[in-house]
Amino acid sequence: MLKELLGEVDRADYLSMSRLATQIGQPISLVEEGLEALVRLGYLAEEASSTCQDLPCGRCPYASMCAKDSLKTWSVTEKGRSFLDRVR
Amino acid sequence: MAKTIALVGNPNSGKTTVFNALTGANQHVGNWPGVTVERKEGQTHHNNQTYRVVDLPGTYSLGAFSEDEVVAREFILTGNPDVVINVVDATNIERNLYLTTQLLEMGTKVVIALNMVDEAEAREIHVDEKALAQALGVPVVRTVASRRKGLDELMAAAAATIHAPMNGHVELSYGKAIDAKVARLRAFLAKGDFPYPQGWLAVKLLEGDEYVRQMVSESSALFELKTFRQFWDETVIHAGDLQLDIVDGRYKFVGEVTKHAVRRPEVEVETFTDKLDRVLTHRYWGMPIFAGIMLIVFQLTFAIGQDFLGEWMVVGMDYVGEGLDRLLVTLNAPGWLLDFASNGVVAGVGAVVEFVPLIVILYMLMGILEDSGYMARAAYVMDNTMRAVGLQGKTFISMIVGFGCNVPGVMATRTLENRKDRMIAILINPFMSCGAKIPIYLVFIAAFFPTHGGIVLFSAYALGILVAFLVAKIFSKTLFKGEVSHFIMELPPYRTPTLTNVLRNMWDNVSGFLARAGTTIFAVVSLLWVLAVLPTGAEPYGPASILGSIGQFIAPIFTPAGFGNWQAAVGLFSGIAAKEAVVATLGMVYAGVEEGAALVTAIQGAFTPLSAVSFMVMTLLYTPCAATLGTIRKETGSGKWALFSAVYAFAIGWLLAVAVFQIGSLMGFA
Numbered sequence A: 001m002l003k004e005l006l007g008e009v010d011r012a013d014y015l016s017m018s019r020l021a022t023q024i025g026q027p028i029s030l031v032e033e034g035l036e037a038l039v040r041l042g043y044l045a046e047e048a049s050s051t052c053q054d055l056p057c058g059r060c061p062y063a064s065m066c067a068k069d070s071l072k073t074w075s076v077t078e079k080g081r082s083f084l085d086r087v088r
Numbered sequence B: 001m002a003k004t005i006a007l008v009g010n011p012n013s014g015k016t017t018v019f020n021a022l023t024g025a026n027q028h029v030g031n032w033p034g035v036t037v038e039r040k041e042g043q044t045h046h047n048n049q050t051y052r053v054v055d056l057p058g059t060y061s062l063g064a065f066s067e068d069e070v071v072a073r074e075f076i077l078t079g080n081p082d083v084v085i086n087v088v089d090a091t092n093i094e095r096n097l098y099l100t101t102q103l104l105e106m107g108t109k110v111v112i113a114l115n116m117v118d119e120a121e122a123r124e125i126h127v128d129e130k131a132l133a134q135a136l137g138v139p140v141v142r143t144v145a146s147r148r149k150g151l152d153e154l155m156a157a158a159a160a161t162i163h164a165p166m167n168g169h170v171e172l173s174y175g176k177a178i179d180a181k182v183a184r185l186r187a188f189l190a191k192g193d194f195p196y197p198q199g200w201l202a203v204k205l206l207e208g209d210e211y212v213r214q215m216v217s218e219s220s221a222l223f224e225l226k227t228f229r230q231f232w233d234e235t236v237i238h239a240g241d242l243q244l245d246i247v248d249g250r251y252k253f254v255g256e257v258t259k260h261a262v263r264r265p266e267v268e269v270e271t272f273t274d275k276l277d278r279v280l281t282h283r284y285w286g287m288p289i290f291a292g293i294m295l296i297v298f299q300l301t302f303a304i305g306q307d308f309l310g311e312w313m314v315v316g317m318d319y320v321g322e323g324l325d326r327l328l329v330t331l332n333a334p335g336w337l338l339d340f341a342s343n344g345v346v347a348g349v350g351a352v353v354e355f356v357p358l359i360v361i362l363y364m365l366m367g368i369l370e371d372s373g374y375m376a377r378a379a380y381v382m383d384n385t386m387r388a389v390g391l392q393g394k395t396f397i398s399m400i401v402g403f404g405c406n407v408p409g410v411m412a413t414r415t416l417e418n419r420k421d422r423m424i425a426i427l428i429n430p431f432m433s434c435g436a437k438i439p440i441y442l443v444f445i446a447a448f449f450p451t452h453g454g455i456v457l458f459s460a461y462a463l464g465i466l467v468a469f470l471v472a473k474i475f476s477k478t479l480f481k482g483e484v485s486h487f488i489m490e491l492p493p494y495r496t497p498t499l500t501n502v503l504r505n506m507w508d509n510v511s512g513f514l515a516r517a518g519t520t521i522f523a524v525v526s527l528l529w530v531l532a533v534l535p536t537g538a539e540p541y542g543p544a545s546i547l548g549s550i551g552q553f554i555a556p557i558f559t560p561a562g563f564g565n566w567q568a569a570v571g572l573f574s575g576i577a578a579k580e581a582v583v584a585t586l587g588m589v590y591a592g593v594e595e596g597a598a599l600v601t602a603i604q605g606a607f608t609p610l611s612a613v614s615f616m617v618m619t620l621l622y623t624p625c626a627a628t629l630g631t632i633r634k635e636t637g638s639g640k641w642a643l644f645s646a647v648y649a650f651a652i653g654w655l656l657a658v659a660v661f662q663i664g665s666l667m668g669f670a
Helices: A002-011 A017-024 A028-040 A078-087 B015-023 B067-078 B090-106 B117-122 B129-136 B151-163 B176-189 B198-206 B210-217 B226-237 B242-261 B272-280 B286-330 B335-353 B356-372 B374-388 B395-404 B406-415 B419-431 B435-448 B453-477 B499-533 B546-561 B566-575 B580-593 B599-606 B609-621 B626-636 B639-666
Strands: A044-048 A072-076 B003-009 B027-031 B038-046 B049-055 B083-089 B110-115 B140-142 B488-490
Touching (some): A002 A028, A002 A072, A002 B242, A017 B272, A028 A044, A028 B242, A072 A078, B003 B015, B003 B067, B015 B038, B015 B049, B015 B083, B015 B110, B049 B151, B083 B090, B083 B151, B090 B110, B110 B151, B129 B140, B176 B198, B176 B226, B176 B242, B198 B210, B198 B226, B272 B286, B286 B335, B286 B356, B286 B374, B286 B453, B335 B435, B335 B499, B335 B580, B356 B374, B356 B435, B374 B453, B395 B406, B395 B419, B395 B453, B406 B419, B406 B626, B419 B639, B435 B453, B435 B580, B435 B599, B499 B566, B546 B566, B546 B639, B566 B580, B580 B599, B609 B639
Antiparallel strands (some): A044 A072, B027 B038
């Protein structure tokens, strides 16, 4: 499942848990768990976007004015890339 | 002696509820030795027998990634529990069973408490506990610990398991190659003296568990064997992707188990979000749809904010101004103070504050988009364009942050690892229309384009993005060359915006805006007022004042752009301190010349529609504010880049403003 998931993430334009779940025929909770495992194992990198809340904005009154949605981005790491190259 | 039951489970699986329900008041809390992880123990009784119950830390796995994991697995392996009750959240069963597979690998006696079955049923997740028990080889008991349901049956199963022979004889297969390595390693490990099951140790070694590796590497008995040393170097140290195969083996096992034992509605069903995303994030339609939505937001902002609410604030500010005047006259305040209050504070700060209704509506609508999950789509739609101009998609995230304020926008570029991406993202961020620039657009829209406010505001935002993209493209081909890295953005499901979130978002923005008006803008206006009324003898607010002299010195630069008057020049000059100060300064200098003159009326006399557009282009693009320049200096670690940003942005703003005015004039626009 993890290898399949890694391949799907690599092919995807964007990440939708429900779409990945449909593609690999597993429930969303398992897809989420699988992605976390791939991050833990170093095949994927996950990063929540830095919003104001994460930044040292001090007492700037605009500190809370930025986008509050935490946009998550994912990337296939070098380890993940070399694995995919080997299995393809 | 009391038998020991260990409770293990994922965080939020209801494990502690089970513990409390079993032990009641018979519990005590301490710490596990050597760590700060909480240790809870208690006693329970079943069929006249007393049992010691140990609540292990909640964990998703039994690796060595955290203290919680190590504490839990050490107790299971070396604490000699007579049985382990694995509390499994039935609503999230696949995830919870990953931990179960690791318990089975340990070869310990396990009973599963299938908890929260009521919630699972409510969500149409049906778990066949008999099929689950058969697949796992351990007893499974349905429980609802919060209502004490199934706990007697759970204790009965635990008591029976304690006295029964070993259960859980499920052999996980990780594939032939790995299974062979595990078997070989087990044979080696039998020659050592380890306090752990050999099968578990073998799997953990191949999985790269540092804790286990360290322990085994200290075994001189094993390392005396040449064959083991060779196996260790080739297979354990250079394990390659064995870890992935092993973890994958566990997930496959979980998948197989749940395939037969769990029925849930959402498997392989395309969700509403997916269907909507096929349209909203479409390769070709996504961008026009995004532009259309933003245009609607800006049009609604003017339709509601200006037509319904705008007058209230103008009347309110007039009332405040008159009240302040009356108060100061009553108190026999000196003339200079009256002038400062009326023409400095009320005209200057008031000119900014009058636009609060529009800002309220704009941020309320943006809040709805944000809370619905659409803004993540907007970022994704722009992501493709970002890549086309040689930037990675994540850059747009810092640009979105920059729509609030460029200072955190510049700081948000810290998430970009690559220097090329980061430098470009820093240098283009000030082109984003931050909240402070909005009053400038609004005052000129009110003066010249009151019926097309939405389109003009939309154009200002769009122009900023367009210029940012063009500059990024040029920089990525010249100053900062390098490859574009690939990122995938996660799109969260759509959700119905909640009133609380939308109102909170709106309040955050408006309060920030008002706080700035009361602090930075007040300070800038106070300073400029002093410059506008000095030297004594010169006509206050006139060209001979210090402010007027500064304006006259700068103004000729802007003559080709159509706004070569000294008032516009000092407005732009003060905007380098803070962008809101542009409107505050204009409000002050025009109000001082003609007592009580409305800023909008004064601007109509000083600008033409064409020069107004050219001025808006200039304010959108020219030199960033002092706070942003300071942040650029800090983030790039160089004053040179801050200076570069100040100069090149001014040049771009000036060039485009001149182009707008000159081309517009040639085309016959006034």
